[in-house]
Amino acid sequence: MxxxxxxxxxxxxxxxxxxxxxxxxxIYDCDAAAKRLMRTSPTLQQQLTALIGSETYNSEGQLNKAEVARFLLQSDENAKAIDAIVHPAVAHDFQESGYxxxxxxxxxxxxxxxxxxxxxxxxxxxxxxxxxxxxxxxxxxxxxxxxxxxxxxxxxxxxxxxxxxxxxxxxxxxxxxxxxxxx
Structure with a gap:
């Protein structure tokens, strides 16, 4: 169950x-998982960079939270676009986690x-x-x-x-x- x-x-x-x-x-923490996946998943990194722009990650590959927040807060459509990338990845991670x-x-x-x-x-x-x-x-x-x-x-x-x-x-x-x- x-x-x-x-x-x-x-x-x-x-x-x-x-x-x-x-x-x-x-208990699997969806918020923590989303942050972890945005930092570590090459697929998510590629998708987010394609959506938000080259400033999404710095030269060391670290997530530029300020840039993501700026994009996110610009419109509901932007927030939904990020969710459409991150939510399926978190759902899959939960299903594979054993939790x-x-x-x-x-x-x-x-x-x-x-x-x-x-x-x-x-x-x-x-x-x-x-x-x-x-x-x-x-x-x-x-x-x-x-x-x-x-x-x-x-x-x-x-x-x-x-x-x-x-x-x-x-x-x-x-x-x-x-x-x-x-x-």
């Missing part, structure tokens, strides 16, 4: 993943929900999410809200998930244990 843990920015999904890992569950669990922030937007049998969503009240993002990234409330609103609303994800972990200060361990027992 393949299981995904998802949740919007500031929900605490990475923290919840670490709690699952304390129960002996290894049964994945952490994926944009599970439904990326289509990765099709790779799993069950979905766990981590939710938190918006005010808590805003505070977490502001503190973690040292950004303004407005910028935190901008990032939150770029993702699907929590209720849309919650409706599609099989399980919900509410990360609002209540104990997480009993919620996690209930899900593990149910699986």
């Amino acid at each position: 393949k299981i995904a843990i998802t949740g919007g920015i500031g929900s605490g999904k990475s923290y919840v993943c670490r709690l699952f890992e304390k129960h002996g569950i290894s 049964e669990w994945m952490e994926c922030a944009i599970l439904f937007e990326s289509g990765f929900h099709q790779l799993v049998n069950k979905v766990i969503v981590v939710t938190a009240p918006e005010d808590i999410r805003i505070q977490r993002v502001m503190q973690r990234d040292n950004i303004s409330r407005e910028k935190a809200l901008e990032w939150i609103h770029k993702q699907w609303p929590q209720n849309m994800v919650r409706e599609r998930a099989d399980y919900e972990i509410i990360n609002d200060g209540r104990p997480l361990e009993p919620q996690i244990e209930r899900i593990i027992d149910s699986l």
Whole structure:
């Protein structure tokens, strides 16, 4: 059985993943995999360079994050073009990885929900999410809200998930244990 843990920015999904890992569950991190593949896959490097331009990687072959971010933020079409290159590579990497669990922030937007049998969503009240993002990234409330609103609303994800972990200060361990027992 393949299981995904998802949740919007500031929900605490990475923290919840670490709690699952304390129960002996290894979790594939889609964000980390995307960054790794963009650094190490010659195919991805060629495709991204063809899309973005010769400045995508420096002379040592290191990803020019500023150049990728500039291209990404220019338009939704640019973001979709990058996703069309990176998402299939990450999906393939997950399928070949041997992992049964994945952490994926944009599970439904990326289509990765099709790779799993069950979905766990981590939710938190918006005010808590805003505070977490502001503190973690040292950004303004407005910028935190901008990032939150770029993702699907929590209720849309919650409706599609099989399980919900509410990360609002209540104990997480009993919620996690209930899900593990149910699986």
